[in-house]
Amino acid sequence: MSANRERRSAILVLSLLPAAVASTRVIDALFMAAGVVFVLMAMSLVLPLARRFGRAASEPSEASTGETLPREGSHAASLWGALLLSSCFTAIYELVLNAVAPAESSRLGIYVPLIAVSFLTMGRLDALGVSGTARRVAVEAMRAGAAFSGLLVAVTLVREVLGAGSITLGAAVGRAPFFRDPARALGLAGGALICLGYAAGALRLGGRRGAAKRKEDQR
Amino acid sequence: MSIAAILVTFALVDNVVLSLLLGVNPPQGVPGSLRRALGLGASLATLACLASLGAWGADTMALVPLGLDFLRTPVYVFLIAGLAWLLRKALQRFAPRLLPSVSFPEAAVNAAALGVVLIIRHGSYTAAEGLVAGLAAGLGYALVMAVLSAIRLRLEVEQVPRAMRGLPLQLVSAGLLAFAFLAFDRAFLARVLGG
Amino acid sequence: MSDPAQGGQARLLLSPAPHIKAASSTVGLAWLVVASLLPALAWGIALFGIAAVRVCAVGLAAAVAAEALTTVPFKRFTLGDGSAVLTGLIVGMFLPAGVSLVVPAAASFFAIVVVKQTFGGLGRNWMNPAVGGVLFALLSWNASMARWIPLASGAAVPPLDALRSALAAGRSVPGGPLAVLNAAGYPFSGADASVLGWINGHLLGFLHVGLPTGAFDVVSGMVVGPIGAVSAPLLLAGAAFLLARGVIRWEIPVAYLAVFAVLAFALGGPATGRGWLTGEALFQLLSGTLLLGAFFAATDPVTSPLSRAGRWAYGTALGILTFVMRYFGSVGDGVVVSLALGNALVPLIDIAALGALAPSHARKAG
Numbered sequence: 001m002s003a004n005r006e007r008r009s010a011i012l013v014l015s016l017l018p019a020a021v022a023s024t025r026v027i028d029a030l031f032m033a034a035g036v037v038f039v040l041m042a043m044s045l046v047l048p049l050a051r052r053f054g055r056a057a058s059e060p061s062e063a064s065t066g067e068t069l070p071r072e073g074s075h076a077a078s079l080w081g082a083l084l085l086s087s088c089f090t091a092i093y094e095l096v097l098n099a100v101a102p103a104e105s106s107r108l109g110i111y112v113p114l115i116a117v118s119f120l121t122m123g124r125l126d127a128l129g130v131s132g133t134a135r136r137v138a139v140e141a142m143r144a145g146a147a148f149s150g151l152l153v154a155v156t157l158v159r160e161v162l163g164a165g166s167i168t169l170g171a172a173v174g175r176a177p178f179f180r181d182p183a184r185a186l187g188l189a190g191g192a193l194i195c196l197g198y199a200a201g202a203l204r205l206g207g208r209r210g211a212a213k214r215k216e217d218q219r
Numbered sequence: 220m221s222i223a224a225i226l227v228t229f230a231l232v233d234n235v236v237l238s239l240l241l242g243v244n245p246p247q248g249v250p251g252s253l254r255r256a257l258g259l260g261a262s263l264a265t266l267a268c269l270a271s272l273g274a275w276g277a278d279t280m281a282l283v284p285l286g287l288d289f290l291r292t293p294v295y296v297f298l299i300a301g302l303a304w305l306l307r308k309a310l311q312r313f314a315p316r317l318l319p320s321v322s323f324p325e326a327a328v329n330a331a332a333l334g335v336v337l338i339i340r341h342g343s344y345t346a347a348e349g350l351v352a353g354l355a356a357g358l359g360y361a362l363v364m365a366v367l368s369a370i371r372l373r374l375e376v377e378q379v380p381r382a383m384r385g386l387p388l389q390l391v392s393a394g395l396l397a398f399a400f401l402a403f404d405r406a407f408l409a410r411v412l413g414g
Numbered sequence: 415m416s417d418p419a420q421g422g423q424a425r426l427l428l429s430p431a432p433h434i435k436a437a438s439s440t441v442g443l444a445w446l447v448v449a450s451l452l453p454a455l456a457w458g459i460a461l462f463g464i465a466a467v468r469v470c471a472v473g474l475a476a477a478v479a480a481e482a483l484t485t486v487p488f489k490r491f492t493l494g495d496g497s498a499v500l501t502g503l504i505v506g507m508f509l510p511a512g513v514s515l516v517v518p519a520a521a522s523f524f525a526i527v528v529v530k531q532t533f534g535g536l537g538r539n540w541m542n543p544a545v546g547g548v549l550f551a552l553l554s555w556n557a558s559m560a561r562w563i564p565l566a567s568g569a570a571v572p573p574l575d576a577l578r579s580a581l582a583a584g585r586s587v588p589g590g591p592l593a594v595l596n597a598a599g600y601p602f603s604g605a606d607a608s609v610l611g612w613i614n615g616h617l618l619g620f621l622h623v624g625l626p627t628g629a630f631d632v633v634s635g636m637v638v639g640p641i642g643a644v645s646a647p648l649l650l651a652g653a654a655f656l657l658a659r660g661v662i663r664w665e666i667p668v669a670y671l672a673v674f675a676v677l678a679f680a681l682g683g684p685a686t687g688r689g690w691l692t693g694e695a696l697f698q699l700l701s702g703t704l705l706l707g708a709f710f711a712a713t714d715p716v717t718s719p720l721s722r723a724g725r726w727a728y729g730t731a732l733g734i735l736t737f738v739m740r741y742f743g744s745v746g747d748g749v750v751v752s753l754a755l756g757n758a759l760v761p762l763i764d765i766a767a768l769g770a771l772a773p774s775h776a777r778k779a780g
Contacts, residue, residue: 010245010386014327017240018334083300087293095289110337113292117330119245163554181516185553189238190397194528197383197390205382253765369761370540379534391532395541398549399754406744 005207012147013200015119019152020159020192022111025168029156031104033149035093035115042089043121044141047082048134082122090116120144155195163187222351224412225344229352230359231403233338235263235331236367237396242331242360248386249367249393256368258317259328260361266302266332267353273298274336275346291340299332331360363400367393443715444496446661450652451503451710457648458641462511462563466641470506473518477502480526485535497536501525504544504710507642508703508750509551512561520554521547541757542717545707549754552746559746562638568601572639573632574701574747576600591697592626606631632700643706653709662713665722669729670708670736675699677737702747704736717757724760724767731763732756 019036023029094112097105105112115121160167163186185191220228235242242263243249250256277294281287303325310317335356339349370392379388459466481498485491492498502522509518525547533539552559564570577591580598587597606628614624631637635645643649656662679695699705712718712732719728732752739748 007245010248013386013390014243014245014248017243018330021238021240080300083296084293087296091289091292094292110334110341113295113337114241114330114334116292116296117326117333119326119330122326181514181555181558183520183550183554184556185398185550188397188401188553189240190394190401190553192240193237193390193394193397195394197387197392197394198532200390201380201383201387204387208382366758366762369765370758372765373540373761374533374538377534377538379538380532383532388533391528392540395529395546395754396758398546398553399751399758401553402739402743402745402751402755404744407742410742410744 002211006204009200009203009207011119012144012151013196013203015148016152016155016196016199017192018111018114018118019148020155020196021189022108023152023156024164024187025160025166026153026156027168028104028108029152030169031097031101031108032111032115033145033152035090035097035112036118036120036148037145038093039086039089039115039118039121040141040145041138042092043082043085044138045134046085048137083116086121087116120148151199155192155199159186159191159195163191220344220348221412222348224408225348225351226355226358227403227408227411229335229355230362231400232405232408234363234400234403235335235356235360236363236393237400239331239334239338241334242327242364243393244325244327248389249371250364251368251371253365253368256364257361259325259364260357262306262325262357263328263331263335263360264354264357265306266299266328267335267356268350269302269306269353270295270299270332270336271339271349271353272346273302274340275349278340295333295336299329299336303329303332331356363396366396370396443661444500446659447656447710448496448500448503450655451500451507451642453648453652454642454645454706455503455507457635457645458507458511458643461565461636461644462641465563466511468515469509469511469513469518469641470503472515473506473509473522474499474502476519476522477505477526480523481531484527484531490535492535495536497530498526501530501543501547504642504706505547505551507706508544508548508640510559510561510639511563511641513558514555514561517551517555517558521551523547524550537716540717540761541754542711542714545711545750545753545757548746548750552750565603565636565638567603567636569603569638572701573600573628573637573697577697589626591694592628592632596627600628602628602631603636605636632697639701640703640706643703646700646705649705649709653705656709656713662709662715663725665725666712666718666729666732667708669726670712670732671699671704673730673733674704674736677733678740681737682741698740702740703749704747707749707753708732711753712756717760719760719763719767721764721767724763727763727767728756728760731759 019029019032023032090113093115094105097108097112157167161182163182163184165180165182186195233239242259244259250259274295277298278291282291282294332353335353339352344352367389371389374384374388374392383391455470459470477498478493481493485493502525505522505525506518509521525543528550529541529546530536530539530543560575562571569576573591573595576595576598580594587593609630610625610627613630618624634647637644653662653667657664675695675698678698682694682698712729719725735752735755736748739745739752741748743751745751
């Protein structure tokens with residue numbers, strides 16, 4: 001698997017960590033994913049506009065992804081700008097969530113504001129803020145958002161079914177208890193870490209198989 | 220809460236890495252050397268301490284009186300980012316030899332600091348207590364990172380399954396460690412301090 | 415930001431470990447440990463009956479199945495080394511006999527698949543598989559982990575638990591844990607009465623001292639508890655066998671138990687509201703899963719330090735942790751969780767003691 005793909009997988013999985021510990025039920029995962037997708041999409045729409053007024057480096061930087069905050073140089077303005085945007089949009093989502101589902105909001109606690117510094121919103125910076133057309137930026141954001149949501153919901157589904165014997169989709173929609181004696185440890189932070197570890201392994205396996213297949217097709 | 224209670228709570232019970240699940244750096248995950256682990260812990264401790272002071276200041280002087288609670292997230296984020304930037308400048312100026320080990324800014328450390336500060340402000344501690352909490356968080360972070368670094372170093376010498384090499388196994392290891400750390404829970408805290 | 419310290423640190427010296435014993439092969443070791451555990455297991459089955467057989471059988475079967483599932487499709491056949499059987503056995507022995515069968519199955523499965531095979535199989539894990547599995551069970555099925563099978567005498571909970579509740583209820587009676595238990599009305603067996611009656615009457619009578627009621631039960635292991643952990647004499651016998659054969663090293667259990675005993679004696683009193691130096695060390699040593707853990711889990715060569723000094727440190731750390739967890743913690747009886755934390759410290763201990771970490775072939779030979 002190429003180094004770049006590795007890095008992006010790592011960023012994806014690591015950005016899931018805080019979201020996963022907050023999401024012990026499927027409904028939590030849905031709200032967290034909604035928040036992340038919202039912030040990502042909003043940023044992807046606004047950043048290219050902002051870029052026109054700011055200075056941005058012309059070379060796409062492949063080398064630094066985990067890095068987020070201002071260093072010297074032309075990245076600085078776009079990084080601070082992105083930080084501003086992500087925190088503002090996160091604040092907006094917080095307000096909306098508080099209004100629409102206050103119980104959920106207090107249940108998710110500090111993890112909603114943490115979306116502002118999620119590796120996903122920050123890590124996408126190089127692609128988003130620096131290079132590419134507005135369309136490419138939006139597509140990247142959608143891909144990242146979809147990957148995040150899919151993986152988060154999948155992991156949370158496993159954790160809730162095996163760990164609590166239910167699937168909770170909302171206050172009104174039914175809780176269906178399946179297993180009589182579920183493994184509660186999966187709903188704990190350790191369970192999230194272990195599941196995400198396997199998810200990371202699965203991603204790498206998938207990536208490797210995909211690369212092998214591509215190589216084969218090329219021959 | 221007493222000082223001891225704060226220390227144990229933020230370092231062990233609500234450990235940054237194992238309970239809050241923050242502070243793990245992309246792309247390599249856990250640091251690869253003990254020195255770096257301790258350096259990261261020191262970074263977090265400093266940043267969290269200063270940030271909690273700043274947040275306390277912001278809350279008491281501006282956000283709450285003016286009813287601007289909803290601005291909390293952007294304010295805190297910028298506070299932390301700004302502090303990280305300042306700390307880097309200070310290190311560059313006064314102690315450049317520390318830089319490889321103790322680095323600002325680090326995405327994960329900033330996120331961790333934000334998380335810690337949010338918890339501190341949620342719990343309405345005084346400014347001084349917030350300082351202790353930030354320090355405790357950094358200590359707990361350093362401890363866990365040191366343990367996970369050593370585990371990582373051991374795993375690097377072994378022939379582990381290729382798909383799981385590196386980050387996946389670090390996460391599974393962290394999960395197992397998190398299970399063990401559940402020994403430090405609120406009941407434990409109550410008994411240790413209650414006597 | 416890349417980490418310059420990573421590449422530059424010469425933390426890894428793949429030096430051949432200086433203390434590999436060429437003699438013992440790994441294949442024999444696990445089976446020897448299995449053999450040494452059988453007497454204690456038999457005692458547990460005798461006390462707790464068919465329920466105990468079911469729990470252990472399920473644990474064993476699940477472990478073997480898990481190992482087969484994770485090796486056979488990859489064309490590796492490791493069941494012969496006995497480690498899966500050993501893990502399944504130990505998991506079963508840590509559990510109460512009345513536990514629902516999901517628990518040993520899941521615990522063994524977790525132990526083999528997550529704690530061992532995910533890391534690459536025997537020798538490459540840093541946490542002892544049985545410890546990881548039992549910890550997982552403790553956290554997942556907390557209530558089920560206290561389903562004890564009562565004895566004929568009517569005792570329904572382990573003496574340790576009964577002692578804790580009696581002390582918590584404030585019924586502190588001078589004279590040590592057995593006095594407290596007797597005052598609280600804890601039922602001991604008829605055998606205890608007759609044996610002690612004979613001893614006190616015939617042997618100790620002229621000294622004007624007497625063993626308190628319950629002493630025989632506690633020492634011989636006729637008490638409620640985890641299936642394989644109740645009989646101290648049989649566990650010690652098994653451990654002696656392993657020590658004599660050189661399968662396990664004595665530094666860890668000795669350090670572990672000694673440090674724990676000293677702490678329990680010195681500080682156990684204040685921890686439960688009594689004076690200093692009034693703790694009940696012997697009772698604590700014989701209670702719960704401490705002996706099982708100290709001799710059969712802490713000594714696992716794969717998950718313990720490589721150097722002698724490291725082993726002393728590890729044993730000491732375990733003793734301290736178990737003391738803290740038993741008196742102040744709430745996860746089981748403190749042993750499993752201390753073992754898990756101790757396992758996590760082993761790589762650090764190795765780095766401190768040796769400046770290096772050696773690969774699995776250095777560990778398996780013990």
